[in-house]
Amino acid sequence: MMKRIALIYMGGTFGCIGEPLSPMPAEQFLPKLKHLLPVHFEIECFTAPAIRDSSACTASDWLLLLQQIQQLQLQQYRHFVIIHGTDTLSYAGAVLARFMAQTAHVVLTGSQYPLLNVQGADSREFTDAIDNLNFALESAASAPAGVYLAFHQQLIHASSALKMHTTALDAFAGTPAAEPLAHDPHPLIVHEQHIEKARSFNCISLMLQPAAPALLLANLQAIAERPPHALIIQGFGTGNLAVNPAIIELLQALQQRGCAIIITTQVPFGGVDQRYAVSQWIQDAKILVSHCHSHADLYAKALKMHLQYDAAGQWQMHWQD
Structure with a gap:
């Protein structure tokens, strides 16, 4: 049976174009991304509530993302892939893991190089973006419920992720998904008061x-x-x-x-x-x-x-x- 996956785009190097790099607007980027997605999954693309350079992300941005995921869960989505910038990818993953526990199959990914070329017209000749995305989609469909980070053919528990290199393709370390890892067993449903309180954390x-x-x-x-x-x-x-x-x-x-x-x-x-x-x-x-x-x-x-x-x-x- 074809797996139904919600793909949520939150920005980062993955969706950048030009020299120097700058983000392509999501409404222009997502149609180009859809043309490169594998056909053996039923993938629906969504824009995250906040799209920004990940170094500018804060707790409220991740809570808005959580709220979006939890709303999609009410629409019977159970498998999710999040495209996120690498600077705070470990923080995003850790927040999702703490708040979601094992209520869904969630995989975060990103890239060290953009998906598209400088002009934004076609896929880039050298990029890790498409490999990371395909690996994340496969992982979301096959891994047990939980929150993971997929990068450079490594699937690790998101709560253990650590960015180890600023530019290398093999940028993250952590506990492999195949190894057991204790997790927070108490999911938290995100409401508006949580998001507002997080703004001043x-x-x-x-x-x-x-x-x-x-x-x-x-x-x-x-x-x-x-x-x-x-x-x-x-x-x-x-x-x-x-x-x-x-x-x-x-x-x-x-x-x-x-x-x-x-x-x-x-x-x-x-x-x-x-x-x-x-x-x-x-x-x-x-x-x-x-x-x-x-x-x-x-x-x-x-x-x-x-x-x-x-x-x-x-x-x-x-x-x-």
Whole structure:
């Protein structure tokens, strides 16, 4: 039976033309794209609510995309392919994975080179766009329910995706789709109030550099002048950082002012390990510890917590859900 796939175009290098590259308007690009689609799928093309350079995407853009997907699910679509720019492709995938759980078959893809030539009249002589798209379509039709990233003949769990190279065709790494990966089991139906609340979501990620604790304290004091909703501290190694009583007191004060404090590691793979004595203060101060699959996944979890709970104390209660 022919699989019915909703193909949603959200912009990115995939749909760019000209020199220097600039996006072709979606109403002109999609008809050209349709001529290159395989005929063994029933593919319906849609324009995403927000089409932009992916480096300009924010949480509300991905929630609008989620809302579109969830509306299409009501029309009995179960298989989706999303064309998205590569700069924040991992973030888009992580947000979709956190909010959709395993309610559909969703595959995100993009490209390092445009689909069309400079004039936009024909397919480009050298491009990874058509291969990535065909692989994404095949994956959406055959992979188990979940959210994945398809790129350079690799299918990985979207929540684990990490962009490893700025320009190479083999640009992403992550946990292969064939390997089991724990997922958020609680989908969230996106409503207008979620989208509106997401517009003001302020999440700061502080990647520590070797510096004296006094300097870290000064940086945290600057952040404390206007606390964000979430402060992600990227520690060293397994999530370690050197602190003093003044730093701990300031972090606790930030929590009391509604800022969730989350400890993670700046190391791409391996995760956080709190077995060292130097990290005992994290437990004592009730700092949240990340066990997410990637930095983008941690961002997605923080966003979801922000939309579900108004107080940082509620994050403590539900962090392990």
